[in-house]
Amino acid sequence: MDAKDGCIFCQILAGTRPARMVYEGDELVAFEDIRPQAPTHLLIVPRRHLPSLREAVEEDEAVLGRMLTVASRLARERKIESQGYRLVINNGSWAGQSVDHLHIHLLGGRAFHWPPG
Ligand code: AMP
Numbered sequence: 876m877d878a879k880d881g882c883i884f885c886q887i888l889a890g891t892r893p894a895r896m897v898y899e900g901d902e903l904v905a906f907e908d909i910r911p912q913a914p915t916h917l918l919i920v921p922r923r924h925l926p927s928l929r930e931a932v933e934e935d936e937a938v939l940g941r942m943l944t945v946a947s948r949l950a951r952e953r954k955i956e957s958q959g960y961r962l963v964i965n966n967g968s969w970a971g972q973s974v975d976h977l978h979i980h981l982l983g984g985r986a987f988h989w990p991p992g
Contacts, residue, residue, distance in 0.1 A: 879924045884976035888922055898945060902938045905949060905981075914984025915953045915960070919946055925977040927966045946981050955983030963991075 878885040886892035888904060897917060898905035908916040919942050925931055931939060943962075950956045960983030965972040 877924065879976070882924060882976050883974055884918075884920050884978065885924055888920070898949060900941075900945070902941055903945060905945060908980070912980075913982040913987075915950075915955050915982065917949055917953075917981040919949070919979040919981060921977055926975045927972060927977055928964055929966060931977070942979050946979055949981055950983060953983065958983070960984075961987050 878889060883892065887894040887906065894909075895907035896904060897907065898919075902923075903919060903921045905917050905919045908918050921935075921938050921942065923935075923938070925935065946962055947956075950960050960981060963980040963982065964978070965980075
C-alpha cells in the first residue's frame with residue numbers, strides 16, 4: 876500500500892511531520908511516542924502503509940518479523956531488557972487503536988500490570 880493522505884505516520888515517514896527518530900531502516904522506522912506512557916515509549920512502524928495487523932498478508936511476514944527483532948535490539952540499546960519490557964499492537968477501536976498505520980509500541984522503564992486496562 877502506498878502512503879495514505881492524512882495518515883500521521885505516513886507524514887512522519889515522508890519527512891513532512893517531525894518525529895524523534897531512533898531507528899531508520901529500509902522497511903521500517905522507530906521513533907519516540909509523542910505522549911509517552913512509560914520512561915521508554917517507542918513506536919516501530921513499517922514504511923508500507925498497512926492500516927492494522929488485520930490487513931497483513933503473507934508478503935508482510937518478513938517485515939513483521941523484522942519489527943520484532945528491531946524491538947528487541949532497541950530494548951537492548953535502551954537498557955530495559957533485563958528488567959523487562961512490553962510490546963503492544965492495538966488493533967481496532969476496542970483495543971484503543973488511534974492511528975490507522977500498523978505499529979508496535981515498545982514500553983519499558985517501569986512495571987506494568989496484567990491484565991491491561
Ligand atoms: P495507538 O493508539 O495504538 O494507535 O497508538 C498511536 C500512538 O501514536 C499513540 O501512543 C500516540 O501518542 C502516538 N502518536 C500520535 N501522533 C504522534 C506523532 N505525531 N508522533 C509520535 N507519536 C504519535
